[in-house]
Amino acid sequence: MKKILTLMIAVIAISFTSCEENENEVFDNVNGQTLAFFGNSASSLQVVVDGTGTLDVQIGVTTVSSSERTVVVSLDEEASTANTENYTISNYNVTIPANEYFGTLTIEGVDNSVEIAAETIVLNLESVSGGIVDEAQHVVSVFQICPVEETLFTGSYLITQTTPFVDGPSLSDGTVVELTADGLNRTFDTFNYPNYCSTTNSFTFTLVCNEIFVPTQDSNCVCNSGAGWFSAAATPGTYDISDDTSFELTFTDDTESDCSSPAQTTYLFTKQ
Numbered sequence: 001m002k003k004i005l006t007l008m009i010a011v012i013a014i015s016f017t018s019c020e021e022n023e024n025e026v027f028d029n030v031n032g033q034t035l036a037f038f039g040n041s042a043s044s045l046q047v048v049v050d051g052t053g054t055l056d057v058q059i060g061v062t063t064v065s066s067s068e069r070t071v072v073v074s075l076d077e078e079a080s081t082a083n084t085e086n087y088t089i090s091n092y093n094v095t096i097p098a099n100e101y102f103g104t105l106t107i108e109g110v111d112n113s114v115e116i117a118a119e120t121i122v123l124n125l126e127s128v129s130g131g132i133v134d135e136a137q138h139v140v141s142v143f144q145i146c147p148v149e150e151t152l153f154t155g156s157y158l159i160t161q162t163t164p165f166v167d168g169p170s171l172s173d174g175t176v177v178e179l180t181a182d183g184l185n186r187t188f189d190t191f192n193y194p195n196y197c198s199t200t201n202s203f204t205f206t207l208v209c210n211e212i213f214v215p216t217q218d219s220n221c222v223c224n225s226g227a228g229w230f231s232a233a234a235t236p237g238t239y240d241i242s243d244d245t246s247f248e249l250t251f252t253d254d255t256e257s258d259c260s261s262p263a264q265t266t267y268l269f270t271k272q
Contacts, residue, residue: 028063029062029063029064030063030064031063032062032063033062033063033131033132034061034062034063034065034069034128034129034130034131034132035061035062035128035131035132035133035134036059036060036061036071036125036128036131036132036133036134037059037060037061037062037125037133037134037136038057038058038059038060038123038125038134038136038137038138039057039058039059039060039102040058040138041136041137041138041139042138042139042140042141043055043057043138043139043140043141044118044140044141044142044143044215045087045107045109045121045140045141045142045143046109046143046145046183046184047086047109047110047111047114047142047143047144047145048111048144048145048146048147049111049144049145049146049209050111051110051111052108052109052110052111053108053109053110053145054106054107054108054109055106055107055109055140056104056105056106056107057104057105057106057107057123057138057140058102058103058104059071059073059094059096059102059103059104059105059125060096060101060102060103061096061101061102061128061131062101063131064099064100064101065096065098065099065130066098066099067098068095068096068097068098069095069096069128069129069130069131070093070094070095070096070128070129071093071094071096071103071125071127071128071129071133072092072093072094072125072126072127072128073089073092073093073094073105073123073124073125073126074092074123074124074125074126075089075092075121075122075123075124076122076123076124076137079120079122079137080120080121080122081119081120082119082120082121082140082142083112083113083119085110085112085113086109086110086111086112086113086114086119086142087107087108087109087110087121087142088107088108088110089105089106089107089108090106090108091105091106092105105123107121107140109142111144114142114143114144115143115144116143116144116208116209116211117143118141118142118143119141119142119143120139120140120141120142121139121140121142122137122138122139122140123137123138123139123140124137143208143213144208144209145184145207145208145209146207146208146209146210146241148184148207148241150181150182150183151181152241152244153179153181153186153207153239153244153247154179154180154181154186155178155179155271155272156176156177156178156179156271156272157176157177157178157179157188157269157270157271157272158174158175158176158269158270158272159171159172159173159174159175159176159177159190159267159268159269159270160173160174160267160268160270161173161265161266161267161268162248162266162267162268163263163264163265163266166253166254166260166263166265167193167195167259167260168193168194168195168196169193169194169195170192170193170253170265171190171191171192171194171203171267172190172191172194173194173267175190176272177189177190179269184206184207184208185204185205185206185207186204186205186206186207187202187203187204188202188203189201189202189203190202190203191221192219192220192221192226192229193219193221196221197220197221199220199221201218201219201220201221203217203230204217205249205251207239210238210239210240210241211236211237211238211239212236212237212238212239212247212248212249212250213232213236214230214231214232214233214236214249214250214251214252215231215232216228216230216231216232216255217229217230217231218230222258222259223258223259224258224259225256225258226258227256228255228256229253229254229255229256229258230251230252230253230255231251231252231255232251232252233250233251233252233264234252234264235250235264236250237249237250237266244271245270245271246268246269246270246271247268247269248266248267248268248269249266249267249269250264250265250266250267251264251265252264252265253265
């Protein structure tokens with residue numbers, strides 16, 4: 001049966017409580033309970049081929065203090081897959097300066113045996129001065145990169161889907177999009193399943209040593225949940241650093257089988 005894609009609609013349920021109950025629900029960022037947390041759930045340590053790379057992982061707390069505090073971080077050795085010869089964490093004790101909410105954990109990468117395919121460093125929070133820690137982990141993807149000038153693979157490109165449609169095109173097939181650069185990342189705005197949805201969404205891919213990697217990202221046009229809809233291809237597209245007039249971008253479509261089975265989708269980008 002032909003699948004029907006629908007936009008996810010967030011429904012906010014409002015419950016009414018007494019004034020007395022509401023008065024007790026006051027957030028106190030000075031005298032309240034301190035919770036330490038990672039600024040986000042994932043990040044990337046990009047290591048230049050035969051070179052190095054650096055990543056700062058942000059760690060925050062929910063309260064402010066007139067004195068500095070220490071957050072203790074640990075490495076989940078069992079869950080991590082990255083070879084320790086390729087990175088160094090010199091200090092697992094992160095300082096939150098006085099009157100601040102955030103500190104940073106620095107990871108230094110070096111290309112001893114880093115591969116293009118990402119390996120992971122999995123981090124946990126162990127303790128924080130005078131408070132508790134969030135149990136959520138932070139996953140760092142470690143992979144090799146090759147420098148690309150930010151002027152390359154940017155500007156106006158016509159995108160054309162070259163693989164069969166799955167209930168229509170996956171992106172804005174047959175339209176011109178504008179690629180912008182942020183390091184090795186390239187981002188453009190597109191419709192997701194334009195036959196059904198008319199709100200644009202950003203799409204990002206990364207140039208990784210002649211291969212085009214698509215990080216896991218969400219769709220805004222789905223059947224149930226758009227989380228992790230697009231992801232890396234089984235066989236990634238490639239690029240030629242000496243010629244950015246055209247290239248092919250391949251990704252896994254509907255990775256979590258939200259509407260149907262995952263599909264390998266390819267778009268041809270032609271510079272205008």
